[in-house]
Amino acid sequence: MNEQRAWKILIVDDDADSRASTAQWLRRRGYNPVTVADGESAIERIEEGVAVILTDLKMPHTGGLELLDVAKKKAPHAIVIVVSGVESVDTAVAALKAGADDFLPKPVNLDELTERIESSLRRRAMAEQIAQLQSQLTQQRGLDNMIGTSAAIRALFEKIRLVADTKSTVLITGESGTGKELVARSIHRLSRRAAKPLIPVNCAALPESLVESELFGHKKGAFTGATADRKGLFETAVGGTLFVDEIGELDLSLQAKLLRALENRTVMPIGGSQEIEVDVRLVAATNRELLQQVQNKEFREDLYFRLKVVELTLPPLRERKDDIPLLIRHFIDQISAENERPVKDISSAALEAMKAYKWPGNVRELRNTLEGIIVLTLDEIIEEQHLPPHILAAESAQAIIHPGMTLAEIEREAIRRTLEHTGGHRSKTAELLGISVRTLQRKLKEFDMERQGF
Numbered sequence: 001m002n003e004q005r006a007w008k009i010l011i012v013d014d015d016a017d018s019r020a021s022t023a024q025w026l027r028r029r030g031y032n033p034v035t036v037a038d039g040e041s042a043i044e045r046i047e048e049g050v051a052v053i054l055t056d057l058k059m060p061h062t063g064g065l066e067l068l069d070v071a072k073k074k075a076p077h078a079i080v081i082v083v084s085g086v087e088s089v090d091t092a093v094a095a096l097k098a099g100a101d102d103f104l105p106k107p108v109n110l111d112e113l114t115e116r117i118e119s120s121l122r123r124r125a126m127a128e129q130i131a132q133l134q135s136q137l138t139q140q141r142g143l144d145n146m147i148g149t150s151a152a153i154r155a156l157f158e159k160i161r162l163v164a165d166t167k168s169t170v171l172i173t174g175e176s177g178t179g180k181e182l183v184a185r186s187i188h189r190l191s192r193r194a195a196k197p198l199i200p201v202n203c204a205a206l207p208e209s210l211v212e213s214e215l216f217g218h219k220k221g222a223f224t225g226a227t228a229d230r231k232g233l234f235e236t237a238v239g240g241t242l243f244v245d246e247i248g249e250l251d252l253s254l255q256a257k258l259l260r261a262l263e264n265r266t267v268m269p270i271g272g273s274q275e276i277e278v279d280v281r282l283v284a285a286t287n288r289e290l291l292q293q294v295q296n297k298e299f300r301e302d303l304y305f306r307l308k309v310v311e312l313t314l315p316p317l318r319e320r321k322d323d324i325p326l327l328i329r330h331f332i333d334q335i336s337a338e339n340e341r342p343v344k345d346i347s348s349a350a351l352e353a354m355k356a357y358k359w360p361g362n363v364r365e366l367r368n369t370l371e372g373i374i375v376l377t378l379d380e381i382i383e384e385q386h387l388p389p390h391i392l393a394a395e396s397a398q399a400i401i402h403p404g405m406t407l408a409e410i411e412r413e414a415i416r417r418t419l420e421h422t423g424g425h426r427s428k429t430a431e432l433l434g435i436s437v438r439t440l441q442r443k444l445k446e447f448d449m450e451r452q453g454f
């Protein structure tokens, strides 16, 4: 407790004797007491790194409750212990409700006071530790179910937090399987709209003819088959968020209609005659180059600029390999639990192979690959032999060549691997490498490989 003993304690008491004796007592116990006679003077000193405020409740002018109020704002980490006589028990209760940490009746028993100070400090230290652990955990887990610790993904989490509670339309870009839908869900869940629905619509999954009526609704008789009025997804999402996935697939006439809906905050159902007001936040996603589509006149420029006010880009998994171990761990736990499989971990060799692979299908491919492995095994650890051949092949290709190698090293490695492959057969090796046996022998000598048993 030595560390705590140096802590500053602000004693606020209009009784000079009681002030002095409390201060002397605490000083003897190694604390650093500072005394003031009234609330105003206390407020002046409150930001001087005070650990504990010990205050009388009844004081002329600024009373203990007002001081508590200021302390909560200006020194939120300080512990506030209020002291009051029996006649003001009600006020003491009010102080505790207003956030005071503890209460002591007058006359103050100084042993009791020391004990309360120490236990409050211990509680505070514990709370701080817990908060720190929690923040470490959320940092690791990221947002919702989004996992990632790479600098790129942490920067993205930060942007999601910033943008979530605004009204802005958000455009999420990134290759397929990078987690765009998860980002849309996080934005919704962190927004004030969280209690209302998030309605996803995938423009690529619906036939073009249906997208319009899905989004904007239709009136009975608007077209063959429209046997009743039908609400569109915009209306269903009122108060919430509409997530338009693959927006690059939307045809030009619907892009115009969508832009109008965004600008006017109204929609017109097919066959309808009256605009309907819709308070909806739009989050759109695409894995296509929208700008390229704009240049090709496939996507409206005005809609593009309306959408990209806030653009969040998800980097491909191959550009944030630091996330791979954490994602693997997360998916192993998830998939093993879902399928009642014993898989608990991955060997470091298998992990290296997974990191070397390029993951063109990004996180989705990683998850699917792990699922394929986990459901087919009764082992506890995923080893290299469990991995599909294309992933192992990527590792061996990468093992031969990596940036920083000299040409000589690359040659040597190619010879070594080919010799291994042919079981040391020199003429076959030379043939595979496209060189003569004489050249191979010269190179073996040059690279000092003969002595090493090649």
Ligand SMILES: Nc1ncnc2c1ncn2[C@@H]1O[C@H](COP(=O)(O)OP(=O)(O)OP(=O)(O)O)[C@@H](O)[C@H]1O
Binding pocket: 145, 146, 147, 148, 174, 175, 176, 177, 178, 179, 180, 181, 182, 183, 245, 286, 287, 327, 363, 364, 367
């Ligand atoms: N950071 C992440 N943490 C955990 N799971 C993730 C993460 N990113 C993606 N996933 C998982 O990967 C899969 C694909 O993610 P999602 O559907 O969000 O990708 P997408 O970019 O919207 O793909 P598409 O463009 O094909 O629609 C989902 O199962 C999702 O849960």
